[in-house]
Amino acid sequence: MTRIRSLALPLFALSLLLSACSAYEWYQPGVGPEQVRVDRSDCARAADREAFFAFGPPFFASPAWYVGPYCGWSCAHSRYQNDQFFYRFQRDSEVRRLTDFCMRSKGYVLREVPQSTPP
Numbered sequence: 001m002t003r004i005r006s007l008a009l010p011l012f013a014l015s016l017l018l019s020a021c022s023a024y025e026w027y028q029p030g031v032g033p034e035q036v037r038v039d040r041s042d043c044a045r046a047a048d049r050e051a052f053f054a055f056g057p058p059f060f061a062s063p064a065w066y067v068g069p070y071c072g073w074s075c076a077h078s079r080y081q082n083d084q085f086f087y088r089f090q091r092d093s094e095v096r097r098l099t100d101f102c103m104r105s106k107g108y109v110l111r112e113v114p115q116s117t118p119p
Contacts, residue, residue: 023113026103039106040099047098055091 026036067076100110 022115024110025113026108027111028106028108031108036108039108040103043099043102043106044095046102047095050098051091051094054094055087 026040028036031039067073071079
């Protein structure tokens with residue numbers, strides 16, 4: 001588990017760098033930016049609700065729950081934090097996937113935002 005945690009920060013930094021290279025926006029011909037925001041908000045709310053039903057509320061007992069004959073307090077606390085991180089990661093990934101699905105079902109497509117080059 002500590003290896004996964006040690007890889008999380010570099011992977012997160014790499015994803016930030018790659019996402020900074022180009023920006024994307026939801027687009028549908030004839031739909032204004034305000035309507036896109038409303039649809040995106042509706043989809044995000046529905047996706048969050050669905051993810052809650054799929055994953056349920058987060059239940060994490062205290063770190064003492066993880067203490068055992070081969071796992072002391074620091075080991076138990078580490079397991080507790082890893083479980084929290086994994087739950088949030090899974091749930092957030094599902095919310096993004098469901099939001100994308102909802103927007104696509106409404107007829108939107110993701111397109112790259114044209115970047116203007118300085119003169």
